[in-house]
Amino acid sequence: MQLVVARIGRAHGIKGEVTVEVRTDEPELRLGPGAVLATEPASTGPLTVETGRVHSGRLLLRFAGVGDRTGAEALRNTLLIAEVDPQDMPEDPDEYYDHQLMDLDVVLTDGTEIGRITEITHLPSQDLFIVERPDGTEVMIPFVEEIVTEIDLVEQRAVIDPPPGLIDDNAVVAAGSDDEEGAGTGPDGAGKGESS
Numbered sequence: 001m002q003l004v005v006a007r008i009g010r011a012h013g014i015k016g017e018v019t020v021e022v023r024t025d026e027p028e029l030r031l032g033p034g035a036v037l038a039t040e041p042a043s044t045g046p047l048t049v050e051t052g053r054v055h056s057g058r059l060l061l062r063f064a065g066v067g068d069r070t071g072a073e074a075l076r077n078t079l080l081i082a083e084v085d086p087q088d089m090p091e092d093p094d095e096y097y098d099h100q101l102m103d104l105d106v107v108l109t110d111g112t113e114i115g116r117i118t119e120i121t122h123l124p125s126q127d128l129f130i131v132e133r134p135d136g137t138e139v140m141i142p143f144v145e146e147i148v149t150e151i152d153l154v155e156q157r158a159v160i161d162p163p164p165g166l167i168d169d170n171a172v173v174a175a176g177s178d179d180e181e182g183a184g185t186g187p188d189g190a191g192k193g194e195s196s
Contacts (some may be wrong), residue, residue, distance in 0.1 A: 005030040006080040011072035020059045040079040105157040
């Protein structure tokens with residue numbers, strides 16, 4: 001299975017280094033020296049990581065065959081894609097790969113359906129679940145222990161206990177009422193486990 005692990009940003013310096021927006025919890029494994037990565041667009045790659053270092057809180061990479069700023073700038077906005085065994089699990093039992101979380105049903109602790117995870121956004125401070133509700137609207141749920149109380153891959157669901165105001169209670173009630181469009185719709189993608 002192929003997963004996007006990073007996006008190349010701006011060139012850094014004159015020796016071919018680039019900044020990288022990391023999209024994996026295991027950059028040392030996926031983006032370490034010697035890693036060979038497919039790319040999107042495919043014509044840019046594959047790229048082999050030659051060196052990596054952290055500078056001012058950002059990961060900088062240099063790829064084999066890219067030795068100057070011009071070559072580095074040509075890689076800007078390229079997605080880096082790693083081949084991952086779908087059965088692999090992160091070493092930490094409280095960590096998950098994006099493909100494991102995609103399409104999970106999101107429910108409150110009392111079982112009230114909120115929606116389905118359609119996207120995961122990685123921010124510097126935390127990750128966000130983008131959850132599509134049954135009525136087609138979206139809500140963002142911070143993927144933090146205080147809010148996401150349980151991830152059950154067997155039952156294909158994420159249980160949340162949101163603070164007041166995070167989820168509009170009226171929308172949840174309306175989505176589940178009989179007179180609203182889309183009422184009674186159940187989970188429509190749980191168990192797919194596919195990654196975009």
